[in-house]
Amino acid sequence: NAGVTQTPKFQVLKTGQSMTLQCAQDMNHNSMYWYRQDPGMGLRLIYYSASEGTTDKGEVPNGYNVSRLNKREFSLRLESAAPSQTSVYFCASKDTATGVITEAFFGQGTRLTVV
Amino acid sequence: GDSVTQMEGPVTLSEEAFLTINCTYTATGYPSLFWYVQYPGEGLQLLLKATKADDKGSNKGFEATYRKETTSFHLEKGSVQVSDSAVYFCALRPQNFNKFYFGSGTKLNVKP
Numbered sequence: 001n002a003g004v005t006q007t008p009k010f011q012v013l014k015t016g017q018s019m020t021l022q023c024a025q026d027m028n029h030n031s032m033y034w035y036r037q038d039p040g041m042g043l044r045l046i047y048y049s050a051s052e053g054t055t056d057k058g059e060v061p062n063g064y065n066v067s068r069l070n071k072r073e074f075s076l077r078l079e080s081a082a083p084s085q086t087s088v089y090f091c092a093s094k095d096t097a098t099g100v101i102t103e104a105f106f107g108q109g110t111r112l113t114v115v
Numbered sequence: 116g117d118s119v120t121q122m123e124g125p126v127t128l129s130e131e132a133f134l135t136i137n138c139t140y141t142a143t144g145y146p147s148l149f150w151y152v153q154y155p156g157e158g159l160q161l162l163l164k165a166t167k168a169d170d171k172g173s174n175k176g177f178e179a180t181y182r183k184e185t186t187s188f189h190l191e192k193g194s195v196q197v198s199d200s201a202v203y204f205c206a207l208r209p210q211n212f213n214k215f216y217f218g219s220g221t222k223l224n225v226k227p
Contacts, residue, residue, distance in 0.1 A: 004158075031213050042119075042204060042219040043159075050213060058214070090158060096213050103149055104215055106158035 002026050006091050006107035013081045013114050021076040021110050023091030031094040032074035033058075033104065034066060036087040043090065049074055050096070081114045088112070117142045121205045121218035128195055128225050136190040136221045138179075138205035148172075148181050148188040149206040153220070159204060162190075200225045 004025045013019055025032065030051045035043040045058030049068040063085060065077045074093075078085060088111050092104040122137040140146065147166045151159040163172030168183035177192045188205060205218040 033215070035217075040219055043215075043217040045214060045216075048214060092159075092215075094213060103161040103164055106151075106160070108158045 004091055004093055004105050004107035006089075006110050008110060009108065010111050011113070013078075013112065015082060015114060017081050018077070018079050019081065020078075021089055021091075021112075022073070023075065023107060024073045025091075025093040025105070026072065027093060027095065027105065028071070029093035029105075030071070030096045032068065033092040033094070034064075034074070034076045035090045035092065036060065036085075037090060037109070038087050046076065046089075081112075083114045086112060086114045117146070117207060117209050117216050119205050119207050119216050119218040121203075121221055123219070123221065124202075125222040125224055128223070130197055130225055130227055131194045132225075134190070134192040134195045134199075134223070136203055136205075136223070138188045138190065138218060140186050140188065140205075140207050142186075142207055142209055144210035145183075146210055147208040148179070149208070149215075150177070150179055150188070150190050151204040151206060151217075153202045153204065155201070162203070195223070195225045197225045197227055199223060 007022045033048040034046040047066040049055045052071045091107045094104045118141045149164045150162040152162045163174040165172040165181035171180045179190045202220045202222045204220045207216045
């Protein structure tokens with residue numbers, strides 16, 4: 001079971017460069033999420049997608065864009081990277097179709113450094 | 116708004132010591148509550164959950180009870196092991212919403 005797969009695992013960018021973080025899940029989940037993890041601040045929600053074709057802002061969306069390409073894939077794009085975006089990024093997915101209260105499943109994370 | 120507050124770390128214990136990590140929450144209605152664990156270099160994994168008041172979640176010797184009256188979901192383990200060293204996150208899913216709110220995480224170091 002692959003679960004939630006993120007690529008790349010590590011990335012170094014120069015200020016002003018752009019890049020896309022990829023996320024795919026094979027659990028047929030409706031909802032997908034992007035979080036960033038910073039020391040002492042836990043996980044903060046950047047964007048989420050309740051279902052294919054919909055996206056919504058979370059707590060810290062500035063500087064990011066997302067695309068829910070299909071049910072499996074949810075990408076996060078940094079158009080012009082800034083040092084403040086140095087962080088560990090986690091993608092997660094959740095089953096919302098059954099009505100049962102379930103947990104979110106997380107990917108392994110992408111460690112991004114902007115210099 | 117909805118939020119989670121958990122005790123700051125790091126927490127350092129000797130093997131076989133008793134563990135408590137405090138977690139309190141703010142939310143309307145009846146949220147679902149979760150504890151996640153993150154081992155070094157890995158993503159978050161669900162440790163346990165509770166979906167209604169007075170429920171007790173348990174897994175791998177860890178327990179937490181959903182206390183509506185004190186808005187708390189404290190994590191406990193009777194005897195920790197070195198392999199329990201990790202960062203623990205308390206999380207909340209508001210009633211009728213499919214978003215999660217996480218605490219800041221508590222790092223646990225267990226020494227032999």
